[in-house]
Amino acid sequence: MRGRIGFDNEKYIAEQTAEILERVKRFDSRLYLEFGGKLLYDYHAARVLPGYDPNVKMRLLQGLRDKADILLCIYAGDIERKKIRADFGITYDADALKLIDDLREWGIHVLGVVITRFESQPAAVLFKNKLERRNIRVYTHRYTKGYPTDVDLVVSDEGYGANEYIETDKPLVIVTGPGPGSGKLATCLSQFYHDYRRGTKSGYAKFETFPIWNLPLKHPVNVAYEAATADIKDFNLIDPFHLEAYDQKAVNYNRDVEAFPVLKRIIEKITKGESFYRSPTDMGVNRCGFAIVDDEVTREAAKQEIIRRYFRYRCEYVMGFAEKDTVQRVELFMKDFNLGQAYRKVVEPARNAALEAREREKGNEGIYCGAAIELRDGTIVTGNNSPLMHAASSLVLHAIKRLAAIPHPIKLLPAYITDSISHLKTEMLHEKTVSMDLEETLIALSVSATTNPAAQLAMEKLKELQGCEVHMTHIPTPGDEAGLRRLGVNLTSDPDFPTKNLFEP
Numbered sequence: 001m002r003g004r005i006g007f008d009n010e011k012y013i014a015e016q017t018a019e020i021l022e023r024v025k026r027f028d029s030r031l032y033l034e035f036g037g038k039l040l041y042d043y044h045a046a047r048v049l050p051g052y053d054p055n056v057k058m059r060l061l062q063g064l065r066d067k068a069d070i071l072l073c074i075y076a077g078d079i080e081r082k083k084i085r086a087d088f089g090i091t092y093d094a095d096a097l098k099l100i101d102d103l104r105e106w107g108i109h110v111l112g113v114v115i116t117r118f119e120s121q122p123a124a125v126l127f128k129n130k131l132e133r134r135n136i137r138v139y140t141h142r143y144t145k146g147y148p149t150d151v152d153l154v155v156s157d158e159g160y161g162a163n164e165y166i167e168t169d170k171p172l173v174i175v176t177g178p179g180p181g182s183g184k185l186a187t188c189l190s191q192f193y194h195d196y197r198r199g200t201k202s203g204y205a206k207f208e209t210f211p212i213w214n215l216p217l218k219h220p221v222n223v224a225y226e227a228a229t230a231d232i233k234d235f236n237l238i239d240p241f242h243l244e245a246y247d248q249k250a251v252n253y254n255r256d257v258e259a260f261p262v263l264k265r266i267i268e269k270i271t272k273g274e275s276f277y278r279s280p281t282d283m284g285v286n287r288c289g290f291a292i293v294d295d296e297v298t299r300e301a302a303k304q305e306i307i308r309r310y311f312r313y314r315c316e317y318v319m320g321f322a323e324k325d326t327v328q329r330v331e332l333f334m335k336d337f338n339l340g341q342a343y344r345k346v347v348e349p350a351r352n353a354a355l356e357a358r359e360r361e362k363g364n365e366g367i368y369c370g371a372a373i374e375l376r377d378g379t380i381v382t383g384n385n386s387p388l389m390h391a392a393s394s395l396v397l398h399a400i401k402r403l404a405a406i407p408h409p410i411k412l413l414p415a416y417i418t419d420s421i422s423h424l425k426t427e428m429l430h431e432k433t434v435s436m437d438l439e440e441t442l443i444a445l446s447v448s449a450t451t452n453p454a455a456q457l458a459m460e461k462l463k464e465l466q467g468c469e470v471h472m473t474h475i476p477t478p479g480d481e482a483g484l485r486r487l488g489v490n491l492t493s494d495p496d497f498p499t500k501n502l503f504e505p
Contacts, residue, residue, distance in 0.1 A: 005051035006298040012291035013060050019285050027203035032188040034206045035176035040102050048224045048302040069111040069170040073177035073184050076115050076124035092178040093127050112137035116183025139164050148262045155269040160193035196270050208286035211236045213250040215289050220302035227309040230329045242279035256280040306333050307344045311492035315475050318495045346372040346471040349380045354473040357384035371395040374469040392480040393441035403461040412455045437479030474498040
């Protein structure tokens with residue numbers, strides 16, 4: 001199935017845009033559209049829907065930019081505890097800054113940043129100051145009094161009314177933010193409340209990608225979404241409100257279903273009895289399922305994503321970032337589809353490469369790491385660690401040599417370069433090991449390419465590694481992880497540490 005397309009971006013853009021504009025027409029002057037999921041770089045969607053453009057939502061917004069403003073929400077608690085966005089390895093506040101820059105590059109203006117549940121946390125105050133001194137408007141919203149039980153207090157000047165109103169003259173306001181729990185819904189409803197107090201009949205809807213409401217509950221694409229959110233204990237279910245209202249099965253997830261009765265009451269309280277929606281599925285704008293053009297290939301891609309999540313949570317568990325029940329939950333998803341670790345083709349070759357390293361260095365104590373990559377043509381290439389370089393470094397050099405058809409005896413890194421790096425690391429920087437991580441290896445390769453035609457030819461093949469599957473027998477070091485992330489591979493690893501040391505600089 002390699003190379004087959006499962007998703008039609010142009011059909012999706014056309015259908016989703018039409019649906020959004022139809023929602024705008026339903027209200028007098030303004031629609032607040034909460035964006036669920038990632039606005040940019042949605043690599044989860046790209047992995048489970050082959051052919052999906054990770055930036056297709058931004059392309060869609062470009063077509064609406066004359067009609068839309070964007071508000072960016074971030075939860076103060078996420079800033080304070082330095083929550084990390086895993087696919088980039090950066091904190092949520094750094095991701096917010098990056099998103100503003102990315103939106104500007106796409107020609108889309110950010111109206112302002114809303115720091116939600118703000119209680120003057122020190123890190124949140126610093127973040128606010130940083131933005132304001134770069135001429136970005138910042139709004140602070142505190143925890144909504146009475147939410148969710150006391151609707152009368154929520155819908156009052158002490159509840160939503162306590163938040164500063166954000167002025168906009170566009171018919172569409174996109175409300176987005178890094179990750180779940182960023183306060184997007186509360187921001188939408190706060191604006192919604194103020195509009196009705198001012199005599200403006202605005203509306204609310206939710207831009208959704210997952211779960212896909214018109215796919216079966218246990219379709220692998222929807223289960224892959226459950227696996228992706230296993231750490232926050234999200235789960236999919238048949239929307240009971242939609243089933244009762246329309247006698248139609250639709251898939252939604254627990255938080256939206258649980259929140260719907262309260263949300264419906266809040267909307268009716270604000271509008272004095274008018275209700276827009278009969279179910280949480282009604283609230284969603286999601287035409288993703290209608291753009292799937294090959295169900296078989298998306299099923300297979302989603303199964304692979306479930307396995308990737310399993311490996312990731314196992315590693316997060318040993319590092320203390322995840323709980324045991326998160327791992328166990330994803331294990332159950334794998335059992336549902338009869339998936340084993342070896343179903344991921346690069347797992348066993350990586351483990352065999354580690355065994356080969358152990359045999360090669362027989363008699364020497366140490367940790368032997370293996371790595372494997374599946375190239376676009378289906379070829380498996382392996383690498384392992386040595387006194388000179390990490391397994392990730394060996395793997396990438398072997399892969400690009402294979403792609404460039406460079407014979408094995410030809411060296412990409414001549415001795416004078418590796419000897420110089422060894423001298424720098426041990427004699428100048430007083431490091432204990434010479435072995436180069438992937439970031440160091442890529443820099444060395446670029447230096448070698450200035451005088452070595454083989455290295456130059458091989459270096460040009462690095463871009464062909466993007467989207468390839470990689471497995472390592474040990475958790476990558478920071479330098480390896482950063483290098484692999486920049487190459488754009490889909491990485492998994494076994495839950496073993498690459499060194500016995502507790503501290504690694």
